[in-house]
Every structure is written in C-alpha cells, then in structure tokens.
Amino acid sequence: MTDALPASSLWLDEPALVDLLAFDAVAQTVAEAVLDDALDPVAIGVSGAWGSGKTTVLRLVRAALAERNLGPDKQILIVETDPWRYDPSVGAKETLIGEVLGALEKEIRDEAGIKGQARDLLKKLRSRVNWSKALQVAAKASLTLQLPGVDDLTKLISADSSAADGGEARGLEEFRTEFEKLMESKQLDHVKRVVVLVDDLDRCLHETVVGTLETIRLFLAVPKMSFVIAADEQKVADALRPRFQAAPNGTGADGRGESPEEAASLYLHKIVQTTVPLPALSRFDTEAYLVLLQLSHQLDKHELRPYIDRCAALRRESGLLDDLADIPGRDIAAEMTFASRLTPILYEKLRGNPRRIKRFLNDLRVRQSVANNRGITLAPEIVAKLMVLEVLLGDGFKRVLDWLAKGELRTQMQSLEAAAGRRVPADSPTDGVAEADSKEGVKQTTAERDAPTFADDGRVRAGGVGDGHRGIRFDVMRRSGWGRSGRCRVGWCRS
Structure with a gap:
C-alpha cells in the first residue's frame, strides 16, 4: 500500500481553521440563539469533553456572526476572552469587565449634543473596577501582614478616573445599573449586540470559574449582551460544588424533594439558559475526519473544499464514504484505505475525540520517522497496529x-x-x-x-x-x- 502519511508535518493541537468535523450546524444554531431578540440578555453553553472541538466551534460562531453583521449602523461587537489566561494577581471579575469595557470604548461615537456622555459613564465604570482591584491588593496584603506598596495603589486608582464621579465610586456597587445606562446610550446605539465568547472555562481554578460566572450574572447580564461559554458542563459544575452544600438525598436544592438536581447544577443553569452539547464523532465522521486530515496536508483550502462539501452531502444522504473517491482530479485511494483500516480501532478506543485522533496520528508519524531514519520503510497501517498495542x-x-x-x-x-x-x-x-x-x-x-x-x-x-x-x-x-x-x-x- 502507498504510504498515505508522510513522515513529517505534524498536526498542531490548535483549533482548526477549516471545519473538518461538520460543526457548522452547531455554530449556526448558537449564532441564531445569541441574536434572538426574545433572548436578551442570554448565555448559551457549548459543552463537550476536552479535545472535542469546542474552540473550533467558537471560531465558527465568530464567523457566522460576522456574516450576519448588518453594516455600520447595526453592528455585532464580538469580545473573545479566555479566563484560563487571566493574570492570577487580578480577579476574574475585574479582568472580564475590563475586556468588555475596552471593546466598548473603541465603539463610542461622539456626536453633537451628546459628546462625552458615554465616555463619562465609561470612566465611572472604570473607576469602580480600579477600586475593586485596589481592595483586592489591600486584602491580599493583610493576609501576608504587609502593607500594599504606594505603586500598587496609585497605578490602580488614577486621579482622572476617581475624579470622573466626584469620588463616589467605590468598588463594584451599582456597576450593573451604570453599565446598563452605558449600553443604552446614544453613542452606542449602532451596536445592536455585544457577544462575549468565553473559552477554556473548564480548565480554570475553581475561584476563576466562580468569579467569571458571577461577573456574567451579576454585572454584565443587561440588554444587548450575549454570552457563549465553551466548557465541559460537568467540570464547571464540579468547580461550583464546593460553594454549595449538597441537598439531602432524595431532595432538591430547596429541600422539598421536587427536583433531584443538585445546587451546583441549578446555579449553573440559572446563569446558562441552555446548553448545546457537542456531538461525539460517529463512525462515518471518524473515517471522514481521517481522510480530510491527510488531505489537509496535501491540498490548499480551495482544493480541499470539494472533499469537505462532499462529506457533508454524504452525511446528509446517509451515503457511503467510498463515493468521496469519485471527485475528479486526484487519486485518494491510499488515504481512503488508510482511514478505513484505522477507523474501527480509533472509533472504538478513542470515542470519537478529535484531539485524541490527531494525537494518535502525530505519534504514528513520529514512529514512522524514527523507522525511516534507521533505514526501515514501514507501511503506516503496520505501525498503527503496533501503536494500538502500545498506546491503547x-x-x-x-x-x-x-x-x-x-x-x-x-x-x-x-x-x-x-x-x-x-x-x-x-x-x-x-x-x-x-x-x-x-x-x-x-x-x-x-x-x-x-x-x-x-x-x-x-x-x-x-x-x-x-x-x-x-x-x-x-x-x-x-x-x-x-x-x-x-x-x-x-x-x-x-x-
């Protein structure tokens, strides 16, 4: 059999730039929900195990929203955030709020008669965030029995921001009310929806998970705001569980026995109105993914598109992947044979997880490369079977x-x-x-x-x-x- 996998060019463990998994249907559903005027504000969850393609779905959502942008007077503002990368010295609340305010500041339009109104509101909100940061510095210093440095406080509380509200703003009290006024201001009238895409929440420490969800619920959930939270729902509930005492056996969170759902899940569902589960790959999807991954290293996006579209059509028609070879211009028999031989193993053992499949193929290429560098040429299906023994x-x-x-x-x-x-x-x-x-x-x-x-x-x-x-x-x-x-x-x- 022809070697369908060259011994170089590993696949990056990064979100796909091209949809090889037919997740566009999920992304379109999410995009429609966050723009629904009947769901304003709204938080939608995209749930799946690690490596199932959640970040790829967020990228597809972003692309779907960009297609729905209705021009300069009806803009959809997209804010991407990753709590896993937040600075641990700054609270999750302050970081997320700061990212949203920073995106809004760029959209403020100064017009005759209302010049400065939205900017004054923004300064007041920033002042509250800065004071909240300063209080955190003081609290941490008290725990270590050390006074906060002058620089620590002055860089958080600028004279300009504190003067904007006459010195009244202290912490995040009244933030939600003032934030709602900012979103209603004429200078942001052209922004029809702000969509915050939250990624990797299920990888965060428990306090970051709680802080992020509390920020969404308590401070930012005002009209014109939508949130898409990509995370393993069960892992997020695990992070919330220490904050809530479990209800007695056989009772709900209210103790009346009407709901078997635990308090952590009830709290999460109070914030996230509905969750779109990310489907695991079927056997057909697994085989198609293996073929498309191989072709993605041999073809450019334009050349790859007919194969992606054909896979989507076969999926809708319940057709056979063998028909993929009918596309003229290229012989893909080697790629098809390799995928058909690996699919039964990877579908069963890796449970349709795209990241694990990609990692398996990377390990396969490394083993082939080692053999080639020792002067031994091995067919990929032979190496794969040995790897099944070693890895699985x-x-x-x-x-x-x-x-x-x-x-x-x-x-x-x-x-x-x-x-x-x-x-x-x-x-x-x-x-x-x-x-x-x-x-x-x-x-x-x-x-x-x-x-x-x-x-x-x-x-x-x-x-x-x-x-x-x-x-x-x-x-x-x-x-x-x-x-x-x-x-x-x-x-x-x-x-």
Missing part, C-alpha cells in the same frame, strides 16, 4: 515485550496466527501448530488451544481462541521491525 492495549504490549525478552516472540506470534485461522509460513518452525486445512478449516492442536489471545481491553487471555484479536494482525510484529532473531530493529521497546 498496554497490557497486551507488555506481554509482547515479555515474549521478546524471553526469546519467545516468534513462537507466540505463530501460535496467535494459527489460532486466528491464518496459515503459518512453510519455512517457519511450527512448534506443534498445525496449518489451516483448505477444506476442513483450522485443526487445533494442544499448542493452538493453549495459545494466548488478546482481549478487547488489551489483556492476554491464557488459552483458548477468543475474539479479542479482532482488528489486529499479529504477523505485523515480524513485518514491522522484529526480525527472525526476535530483536526489535526500530527501537520500539524501551529496554
């Missing part, structure tokens, strides 16, 4: 290495091949293992019945022919670097 079926791989160390690898591989119903080469010692008979099938000897087999979980059964070897051909050991001497020639084993 660890117990089985340890058993193989044990056979290698004891000089039993070749004999054990022959036993497994015979137990799987495959012929043993005529020039190989059979050690009592009978070859398959073309008419009567496999005649099992005592050696065959006692031959070890691999279970689906990677463990090696001690005897009998099981179905655990499904999807893995054990003669790959001989073909991929373990020579007749039983020595590993590609550096697979670490010993």
Whole structure:
C-alpha cells in the first residue's frame, strides 16, 4: 500500500481553521440563539469533553456572526476572552469587565449634543473596577501582614478616573445599573449586540470559574449582551460544588424533594439558559475526519473544499464514504484505505475525540520517522497496529515485550496466527501448530488451544481462541521491525 502519511508535518493541537468535523450546524444554531431578540440578555453553553472541538466551534460562531453583521449602523461587537489566561494577581471579575469595557470604548461615537456622555459613564465604570482591584491588593496584603506598596495603589486608582464621579465610586456597587445606562446610550446605539465568547472555562481554578460566572450574572447580564461559554458542563459544575452544600438525598436544592438536581447544577443553569452539547464523532465522521486530515496536508483550502462539501452531502444522504473517491482530479485511494483500516480501532478506543485522533496520528508519524531514519520503510497501517498495542492495549504490549525478552516472540506470534485461522509460513518452525486445512478449516492442536489471545481491553487471555484479536494482525510484529532473531530493529521497546 502507498504510504498515505508522510513522515513529517505534524498536526498542531490548535483549533482548526477549516471545519473538518461538520460543526457548522452547531455554530449556526448558537449564532441564531445569541441574536434572538426574545433572548436578551442570554448565555448559551457549548459543552463537550476536552479535545472535542469546542474552540473550533467558537471560531465558527465568530464567523457566522460576522456574516450576519448588518453594516455600520447595526453592528455585532464580538469580545473573545479566555479566563484560563487571566493574570492570577487580578480577579476574574475585574479582568472580564475590563475586556468588555475596552471593546466598548473603541465603539463610542461622539456626536453633537451628546459628546462625552458615554465616555463619562465609561470612566465611572472604570473607576469602580480600579477600586475593586485596589481592595483586592489591600486584602491580599493583610493576609501576608504587609502593607500594599504606594505603586500598587496609585497605578490602580488614577486621579482622572476617581475624579470622573466626584469620588463616589467605590468598588463594584451599582456597576450593573451604570453599565446598563452605558449600553443604552446614544453613542452606542449602532451596536445592536455585544457577544462575549468565553473559552477554556473548564480548565480554570475553581475561584476563576466562580468569579467569571458571577461577573456574567451579576454585572454584565443587561440588554444587548450575549454570552457563549465553551466548557465541559460537568467540570464547571464540579468547580461550583464546593460553594454549595449538597441537598439531602432524595431532595432538591430547596429541600422539598421536587427536583433531584443538585445546587451546583441549578446555579449553573440559572446563569446558562441552555446548553448545546457537542456531538461525539460517529463512525462515518471518524473515517471522514481521517481522510480530510491527510488531505489537509496535501491540498490548499480551495482544493480541499470539494472533499469537505462532499462529506457533508454524504452525511446528509446517509451515503457511503467510498463515493468521496469519485471527485475528479486526484487519486485518494491510499488515504481512503488508510482511514478505513484505522477507523474501527480509533472509533472504538478513542470515542470519537478529535484531539485524541490527531494525537494518535502525530505519534504514528513520529514512529514512522524514527523507522525511516534507521533505514526501515514501514507501511503506516503496520505501525498503527503496533501503536494500538502500545498506546491503547498496554497490557497486551507488555506481554509482547515479555515474549521478546524471553526469546519467545516468534513462537507466540505463530501460535496467535494459527489460532486466528491464518496459515503459518512453510519455512517457519511450527512448534506443534498445525496449518489451516483448505477444506476442513483450522485443526487445533494442544499448542493452538493453549495459545494466548488478546482481549478487547488489551489483556492476554491464557488459552483458548477468543475474539479479542479482532482488528489486529499479529504477523505485523515480524513485518514491522522484529526480525527472525526476535530483536526489535526500530527501537520500539524501551529496554
């Protein structure tokens, strides 16, 4: 088989710039919800496990919102924030509010008769944020029994911002009321919606998770504001749980037994009105993703587009991925064959997680490169099967290495091949293992019945022919670097 994976060019663990996962349907749904006038303000969740493509969906949402922008007088202002990257010395509340105010400041239009009105409101709001930061500095200093430095306070409380409100603004009290006035001001009348895209919240420390959600609920949830929060909903609830005492068994958060939902989830759902779950990849999606990932390193965006569109059409029509090869201009038989061979393994073992699939392919390329640099050319499907043992079926791989160390690898591989119903080469010692008979099938000897087999979980059964070897051909050991001497020639084993 032609090598469908060159031994270089790894895939970055970054959000995709091109949608290879057909997540555009999810993004369009979210974009429609955040712009719905009946949902104002609104917070929408995009939930999925780590590596499932949440950040990619946020990028698609941003693109979908840009397409809906109705010109200079009806703008959609997008604010992207990542609480995971917040400065730990500054509170999550102050950081998120500061990012929103900074984006709004650039949109303020000074017009005749109302010049300075919105800017004065903005200065007052900034003053409250600065005072809140100063109070945090003082609180932390008191815990360490140290007075805050003069520079720490003066850089947070500027004379200009404190004078803007006559010295009345202290902390975040009344912030929501003044922020709502700012959003209603004539100088921001051209901004029809502010959409805040929140990413990586499920990676944050518990206090950052709580602070971010409290900011959205208590300070920023005013008309014209929408939020899209990409996070694993269960992990966010885990972060909230220490703040709320669990209700007694069999009762709801109110103690009356009307709702089995715990307090942490109830609090989260009070802030996030609805959550769009990110679907795991189906078997078809997994195979299509493997094909498109390979093609993405060989084609530019324009050349790749017909394959993406064709996959989307086949998905809608419940068609077969084999029809993807009908697109003229390029032979993709190698990529299709490689994907079809890997899909049963990766779909089952990696549970349709795009990041884990990409990582597996990166590891595969590294192993191929090591073999190539040692003068050994290996077909990618051979390396992949070895990696399944090493990465996904660890117990089985340890058993193989044990056979290698004891000089039993070749004999054990022959036993497994015979137990799987495959012929043993005529020039190989059979050690009592009978070859398959073309008419009567496999005649099992005592050696065959006692031959070890691999279970689906990677463990090696001690005897009998099981179905655990499904999807893995054990003669790959001989073909991929373990020579007749039983020595590993590609550096697979670490010993």
